[in-house]
Amino acid sequence: MDHSGSKRWLVPSAALLWGLQFALLNPALAILLVDVFHAGAAQVGLVLAIYNASGFLASLALPAYADRRRDYLGPMLACAVLTLALAGALALTTSLPVAVCALVAFGGPAGVGSSLLFAQLKHSGAAPGDVVRTRAVVSFAWVAGPPLATLVIAAYGARAVLAVLAAVAVLTTFTTAAIGRRPHQADEPGESPRPAGAGRIATILVVFTALQATNSAVVAIMTLFVTDRMHLGVTWAGITLGVAAALEIPALLAIGRLSRRFSSSWLIASGCLAGIAYYTAMAYATGPAMLIGLQLLNAWFFAAVAGIGLTLFQELIPPPGLASGLYVNTRRVGAIVSGPIISLGSSTSHGYGGVFLLCAVLTAAALATLAVQPLTVRSG
Missing domain, CATH: 1.20.1250.20 (MFS general substrate transporter like domains)
Incomplete structure (x- = not known):
């Protein structure tokens, strides 16, 4: 058999x-x-x-x-x-x-x-x-x-x-x-890759903590944003989060295939661009169709952060356990950092829309950081 x-x-x-x-x-x-x-x-x-x-x-x-x-x-x-x-x-x-x-x-x-x-x-x-x-x-x-x-x-x-x-x-x-x-x-x-320098590892930790924090922040306030800012029923928040989660799967599969042809840095940059567009557009979203449609951008952003981010950590940090553990903890720390993002963003004249705008700024800053210190690794 x-x-x-x-x-x-x-x-x-x-x-x-x-x-x-x-x-x-x-x-x-x-x-x-x-x-x-x-x-x-x-x-x-x-x-x-x-x-x-x-x-x-x-x-x-x-x-x-x-x-x-x-x-x-x-x-x-x-x-x-x-x-x-x-x-x-x-x-x-x-x-x-x-x-x-x-x-x-x-x-x-x-x-x-x-x-x-x-x-x-x-x-x-x-x-x-x-x-x-x-x-x-x-x-x-x-x-x-x-x-x-x-x-x-x-x-x-x-x-x-x-x-x-x-x-x-x-x-x-x-x-x-x-x-x-x-x-x-x-x-x-004899085949162990050369570890990245401390500066590069510090960069990737800060960048991915910021990117994870933006995702945690908008998930946390989605219900309030939909009901308070968009004046829609609470069920639309559940539908939106469900659609975003479902779209993550084909986005991750597509990212996995593209990783054979493009570098991790390029794919993460594409995810950051999608994230900037998503957060900016969400701040001015006006109806259910736009709310749901924008989740395509959100899915691509998260797929880059969740999929390519993990492989990037493994490329830059040779011990596999340490690399995976540090990546997981960017999610945990990002969830903590999301609290101040929500407080600061929602205190603006845009209300909960301000949280999305602040997340767009943070994502743009992360992308700029990657441009200044590119994290070039081999592609799969």
Whole structure:
């Protein structure tokens, strides 16, 4: 029996399952904290901050450990088991302090599994296009996961989503273990690329934190922008975000193919230009058709940041775990930075439209920074 076809689907299947784990948990976590653990609004914010802080630290520590061992599958398996432990711990307690301890001890480290998958891809010699296509699978999980979580909660209650999470964690464990049985070509010491200088690494960290912050800011205020600024029904905000998420998948696939012909710097620049156009046009959007149509630009912008950004980090920072961990943390820090962007942008005469205009300025600044210090790497 020929197993080559099934082996070809192992990595995409693992990517889908890793993405689905936290596409199920993260949207449902606030509901769990309120309904099951009776947390107040301030407590929810504090718990989420602590949980994200543990994820930030784990995203640095676990990949560094994996880089030293040159073993990414072992820590990935540990992360899958930790997800199962998290689901079990949250299902067996009604104590908020115990839940917080479980989120810190199990949930933060478990979330690193997805970035370790991309480190494993780099370690095994995957081309940038393969990495981007795998990232598209994770995006698909985030399209399907939140609606699935809300359906389960609506039908069976908040705790029921933990059973689904546990089932996905079991499947993730077996799929990740199966990847470990595949023959792969690990990086040879003589073939290690020269690391980028500290200045270039600092540049990429600042640029991508800014780009991630703009995306986080506009997602956070989309509902308020649609209802307050555009005077449309709240359902249009959900439709807009859903369309944007769905369009990310073909955009990532297209970016993955183009990465074979164009440099990463060129593709990121094209994404920044799309982002500038999107943010500027959104500030003056006047109706549902324009609101939805502009998501094409948004999808291309995010595909460049999410897909090519990850491969660029892996090109400039040779240790695969460190590269993936740092990239993931630009998203986390960007989410923190989005708060001041929202405050400053919405305080202008444009209201929530001012947030989009400020994001356009930040994206233009990021593009100008790349022009001054180009991040030239080999294309896939």
